[in-house]
Amino acid sequence: MFAKDKLMWHATCLLMRVAKRRMRVQVNSLFDRLHDRPAGMASLVNKDIDVPGLGCVHVVRSVDCLGAMCPRPQLLTMKVLGEVGSGAAIEVVLDNPTAVEGFPALAQALGCTHLATVRAPDCWRVYLRKGFFKAVQ
Amino acid sequence: MGVFLLVVIGSVWALAQDSRFLYLLVYVWFGLAYGVLLQYGRFCMASAVRDLFAVKVPRMAVGMMIAVALYALVATVVTLAGFSTFHPNAMGWHIVIGAAIFGFGIVFTGGCASGSLYKAGEGNMNSMLVIVAISFSQAIVVTASGWWDSLVPQSWIDSAAAKDMPAELTVNEGWFDIFTAGYIWDLKGSTTAEAFGMAETATGIVLMNTMLTAILPVAIILVALYVFYYRKGHLRRTGKTAPSLGDEIAGIWAMCISSKNTALAGIGLGILAGLHMYVTGALREHYDIFNFGELLVAMGYTNGLSIQDTVFDPGYWYITTQEAQWGGWIMQQLGINSMDSIFFGLDNGLPNPLLNAPGFMSIGIILGASVMALARREFKWKLPSWETAFFAIVGGTLMGIGARLAMGCNIGAFFATVTNGDPSGWVFLFGMVIGAYVGVKAFTWYMDWNDARKGSECGL
Numbered sequence: 001m002f003a004k005d006k007l008m009w010h011a012t013c014l015l016m017r018v019a020k021r022r023m024r025v026q027v028n029s030l031f032d033r034l035h036d037r038p039a040g041m042a043s044l045v046n047k048d049i050d051v052p053g054l055g056c057v058h059v060v061r062s063v064d065c066l067g068a069m070c071p072r073p074q075l076l077t078m079k080v081l082g083e084v085g086s087g088a089a090i091e092v093v094l095d096n097p098t099a100v101e102g103f104p105a106l107a108q109a110l111g112c113t114h115l116a117t118v119r120a121p122d123c124w125r126v127y128l129r130k131g132f133f134k135a136v137q
Numbered sequence: 138m139g140v141f142l143l144v145v146i147g148s149v150w151a152l153a154q155d156s157r158f159l160y161l162l163v164y165v166w167f168g169l170a171y172g173v174l175l176q177y178g179r180f181c182m183a184s185a186v187r188d189l190f191a192v193k194v195p196r197m198a199v200g201m202m203i204a205v206a207l208y209a210l211v212a213t214v215v216t217l218a219g220f221s222t223f224h225p226n227a228m229g230w231h232i233v234i235g236a237a238i239f240g241f242g243i244v245f246t247g248g249c250a251s252g253s254l255y256k257a258g259e260g261n262m263n264s265m266l267v268i269v270a271i272s273f274s275q276a277i278v279v280t281a282s283g284w285w286d287s288l289v290p291q292s293w294i295d296s297a298a299a300k301d302m303p304a305e306l307t308v309n310e311g312w313f314d315i316f317t318a319g320y321i322w323d324l325k326g327s328t329t330a331e332a333f334g335m336a337e338t339a340t341g342i343v344l345m346n347t348m349l350t351a352i353l354p355v356a357i358i359l360v361a362l363y364v365f366y367y368r369k370g371h372l373r374r375t376g377k378t379a380p381s382l383g384d385e386i387a388g389i390w391a392m393c394i395s396s397k398n399t400a401l402a403g404i405g406l407g408i409l410a411g412l413h414m415y416v417t418g419a420l421r422e423h424y425d426i427f428n429f430g431e432l433l434v435a436m437g438y439t440n441g442l443s444i445q446d447t448v449f450d451p452g453y454w455y456i457t458t459q460e461a462q463w464g465g466w467i468m469q470q471l472g473i474n475s476m477d478s479i480f481f482g483l484d485n486g487l488p489n490p491l492l493n494a495p496g497f498m499s500i501g502i503i504l505g506a507s508v509m510a511l512a513r514r515e516f517k518w519k520l521p522s523w524e525t526a527f528f529a530i531v532g533g534t535l536m537g538i539g540a541r542l543a544m545g546c547n548i549g550a551f552f553a554t555v556t557n558g559d560p561s562g563w564v565f566l567f568g569m570v571i572g573a574y575v576g577v578k579a580f581t582w583y584m585d586w587n588d589a590r591k592g593s594e595c596g597l
Contacts (some may be wrong), residue, residue: 004153008150011146021291029321042587067519069246069248070247071192071244071247074191079194089143096261097176097179097515098181098184098248099258101178101399102181102188104395105195106192108370109370132374
């Protein structure tokens with residue numbers, strides 16, 4: 001009985017230590033984010049981005065959806081796609097896994113081509129091109 | 138991995154206390170598995186109805202239908218084996234109204250009740266707020282009296298008074314008590330097989346419950362989704378102008394597997410949800426009980442049981458009632474008597490959250506999702522802004538109110554019902570679709586209004 005309790009105690013201590021270290025990292029990133037800004041902004045950019053597997057893509061708009069809840073990312077993307085010309089590429093920055101999952105299907109419905117979804121350390125970057133194009137390798 | 142170990146150690150510890158906690162642990166582990174699958178498939182039942190209107194994407198609706206079909210098939214086997222834990226819901230207008238309020242709410246919270254749980258497991262603080270809002274709004278709705286009581290018609294009050302309920306429940310006080318005793322109890326709820334008097338026969342269960350109530354509507358909805366949302370794009374992509382029947386079937390298939398993760402999660406969730414009923418049903422047989430409350434009495438825990446010595450113990454996937462119990466329990470601790478309501482006092486009890494078996498299923502979903510999210514490096518603390526926090530609280534409150542009026546959320550009142558042969562779930566879905574449609578309109582209007590207001594600042 002005693003041995004079992006002791007084993008439990010050691011296991012709990014070990015877990016607590018791991019959890020503490022994890023928490024410290026998470027809490028730090030939490031405070032970085034406390035400087036609040038409105039979620040979901042579309043900014044005008046004109047930049048060339050090297051998308052892995054695609055090469056250089058000229059992006060005309062970047063939609064910042066960090067921290068946004070559905071359906072805001074989808075609706076914002078729809079709006080921005082309505083403002084750019086056919087053939088133009090846009091970038092959507094997301095940290096909502098559920099929304100990321102839906103973007104290829106969303107692209108089909110919005111009349112654009114899903115170029116790539118790139119995993120960045122803290123978010124995903126989705127690249128879309130307005131109009132239907134053959135999928136690029 | 139640490140989270141996983143923690144649950145294992147917790148389980149071993151609970152079993153060491155009393156082996157009968159096994160019953161509670163079944164909920165924990167199924168919850169954990171639901172959480173893992175929901176996160177894996179990024180399953181979002183809110184987007185299933187919302188995205189149809191918001192962006193015209195059928196992806197998630199298809200995933201949900203796959204899950205319904207699979208759950209229905211497994212549920213048939215479980216029912217035939219005699220281990221079904223299912224009880225049909227009362228059919229009535231309250232379902233449409235409650236579901237519409239619920240559907241309106243989910244557009245603003247960004248997730249349904251289970252969706253909010255697994256997103257909370259991904260570190261989303263908005264979703265955590267939603268859970269808090271759902272818990273308290275439900276607890277308040279079911280215990281409120283005073284001016285709320287003027288909301289119910291006299292006929293319900295008379296009918297409730299005629300029910301001869303124990304005096305400590307004060308049925309004539311509290312609008313939800315009057316609603317339950319004076320309205321819901323006068324309604325009938327039955328599975329399709331029961332309605333045709335075939336509940337005891339295998340033909341009734343297979344034909345009426347599974348085929349007619351689940352599989353056929355699923356097939357119709359899948360074809361409708363294909364025709365209205367997927368067909369045009371699919372034909373353009375494949376370059377067909379005069380498609381044959383074979384092409385159309387290939388198109389439906391392509392729609393079903395267009396998001397592989399979601400389809401896989403749908404299959405897994407369907408099978409698990411059925412198995413969950415089987416395991417709980419078999420355990421009830423083993424302990425010779427109908428309700429976890431009896432087991433709690435046997436183990437010496439009598440606090441927080443209802444006057445019938447029962448607690449909420451559905452025996453299948455359920456979300457909202459246990460969240461109401463969390464809220465109600467806290468209110469009770471704060472000195473607000475909540476046990477004089479039918480909802481808590483007569484039916485579900487207000488057990489200590491540490492002994493709340495379905496409550497642990499919800500916690501399991503959060504932990505399961507965080508296991509998966511951490512493993513895939515998708516875990517991230519997401520702070521709400523003032524705006525999203527406001528939406529989370531208001532939307533969560535609406536979801537709570539809607540879920541109580543409709544006697545469940547999209548899991549308890551839709552997913553678990555239609556798959557077990559109770560057609561009231563389709564009524565719930567209908568109400569939820571209406572609510573989501575209005576919700577999407579309102580949300581789009583809000584975004585336009587907000588853009589116009591901020592337009593000059595952003596320079597866009």
